[in-house]
Amino acid sequence: MNNVTAVSPSLQRETDYLSTLIAYAIENQFSVAVWRLPNDSVKHIVISRKPQLLKRDATILEELEQGFIFAPFDRNSDTIFLPADYKFSFTDGTLRAPEHPVETTSHTWFEEQFQAMSAKVTRLHHAKNTEVIHHAVTNYTSLVAAGVAEIEKGTMEKIVPSRTKMIDLPPEFDIVQSFQNLCRTYPNALISFVSSPESGSWLGATPEVLVSVEDKQIFRTVALAGTQPYQEGTNLKTVAWTQKEIEEQALVERYVISCFKKIRVREYDEHGPKTVVAGNLIHLKSDFTVDMKAIDFPQLGSVMLQLLHPTSAVCGMPLEPALDFLRKHEGYNRQFYAGFLGPVNVAGNTNIFVNLRCMQLLDSKAILYAGAGVTIDSIPEREWNETEIKFNTLLNVLK
DSSP, rough: EEEEEEGGOOOOOOOHHHHHHHHHHHHHTOOEEEEEEETTTOOOEEEEOOOOOEOGGOOOGGGOOOOEEEEEEOTTEEEEEEOOOOOEEEEETTEOOOOOOHHHHHHHHHHHHHHHHHEEEEEEOOOOOOOOOOOOOHHHHHHHHHHHHHHHHTOEEOOOOOEEEEEETTOOOOOHHHHHHHHHTTTTSSEEEEEETEEEEEEEOOOOOOEETTTTTEEEEEEEEEEEETTTTGGGGGOOHHHHHHHHHHHHHHHHHHHHHHHOOOOOOOOEEEEETTTTTEEEEEEEETTTTTTTTTTTTHHHHHHHHHTTTTTSSSSHHHHHHHHTTTOSSSSSTTTTEEEEEEETEEEEEEEOOOEEOOOOOOOOEEOOOBTTTTOOOEEEEEHHHHHHHHHHHOO
């Protein structure tokens, strides 16, 4: 159950490399991250012998070496950064030639380390003191109703209550195979597997960009909200959105713009909202772009990361009363759900996403996480149904 099977790398297949490297990392109490960016065919893996724990106010992306970042929802908790001690990339199922000094030394290390690798099975990292909370229908709908009542008082405009769902993993569950299935099923998402002694093990397929910096010049972020089920073949131009969903997405847009205003950035391009597909769902999305060189703001990525997280799409608006409400009423620790994750300074680019559509892997079970945007027009039973639909992003692949 919930194992990674390492097989001889002499088979030269991507799945064999990934299985071998993940097993090696966990056996040695190292940390590992595997990912594939949206609309990209390249898959990456990094192994970090000693992750760095970063304070929120001290996280300067531009000064970090090549690696992978993994942060919890709680802004006061440490962010985990995995420097790339070893890194490999794959295209079309085969190992790519090294393109960076770290990859060159990694290839040499792999050949020396695994010349005579035999099959083995390794358990995953599990987080200590993981809370297992069962959210029944009445628990969650009551939480949503309480959120609506606060919004009616004028305390908030929006709140995003979340819940968990415990599932049994199928006996044949395999990390690498599940990762590959997610890659095939959701080409528009960041697909990731992250495992460390500090965080436990997480698998996910998230559609929401938080901070992207391309070639140290172009900054991007998005406002993503509103949710409907997606049926294959649907003409996106014909999709109708309710006033509640339009307003929910507009709140996220205004939140992003307010962050720009705080740092006096006015030279940004905004496109949208438009209807986009994210796996088994559709959302309303607006894109924001800034030319960092044109405004001479080389650390815009780091500054906006601190301002944006947690966004109103996963917390609420205004931020502080929404956070206070969630602390008092949500009833569990979100851990890394609705935090952020992604590669940093890999091939000159940084791509950080909100950690949505994710699950935490336990021994033979997994905890799924999902939330719903609640406004004054929300109906509690519909918000429950929305979280069920979001759970299916991963459940459909596991089945």
